[in-house]
Amino acid sequence: SEQLDTHITLAASDEACGGLLVQRLPESAPDPEAWEHVATLAQTVSAEELVQLDAHHLLYRLFHETPPRVFDAEPIEFACTCSRGKVSDMLLMLGGEEVGSVLEEQGSVEIDCDFCNAKYVFDETDINALFGMDVAAAVRGEGARIQ
Ligand SMILES: [Zn+2]
CATH class of the missing domain: 3.90.1280.10 (HSP33 redox switch-like)
Known part of the structure; x- marks a missing residue:
């Protein structure tokens, strides 16, 4: 499988946890500067922001210059394949x-x-x-x- 540039930051407090994963998608016309810009902004996220802010506020705070498209949240479900x-x-x-x-x-x-x-x-x-x-x-x- 193709190795994609990825940044991941995780944080937890006694009450909550949060994480940010930024991954470069395969592109037909790669723009290294755009990726560097996004990655640099992603690295400025603090543990407090990850734990305290919801996704919309966190993304706005980090990337408001180029507002990201936010997809609807999907519920996470535990599923076991045993039978x-x-x-x-x-x-x-x-x-x-x-x-x-x-x-x-x-x-x-x-x-x-x-x-x-x-x-x-x-x-x-x-x-x-x-x-x-x-x-x-x-x-x-x-x-x-x-x-
Ligand atoms: Zn099982």
């Missing part, structure tokens, strides 16, 4: 022997997602359906062997 299907794939990769021994020991297999704290519980019926055999019985040596 029961992905956890199932991971269990299949661990293999019937490993999963079966956990099932024998704990009565079910519980997987917690470290990112979103979702809990996935697989009981014996779920595990057997996943592996297409009686996994616990196989681990006990009572049924078909795990391939």
Whole structure:
């Protein structure tokens, strides 16, 4: 990927945090002086301004000579890509022997997602359906062997 000139400044107080990221976009007719001007202004931002001012006031204070276009704010959302299907794939990769021994020991297999704290519980019926055999019985040596 292309390396783009970037300046980033972050600040935090006990109550709030703020940051300013200025990045040079790829341009067909680069204007080094314009970029230097914007970067120089961006570097004058203080920690107090970052923490105390909203985006419009901060941008106006820094760049009022060439008023920037401000886009609507978009809400930030936490999203995790974990799913029961992905956890199932991971269990299949661990293999019937490993999963079966956990099932024998704990009565079910519980997987917690470290990112979103979702809990996935697989009981014996779920595990057997996943592996297409009686996994616990196989681990006990009572049924078909795990391939
Ligand atoms: Zn998750």
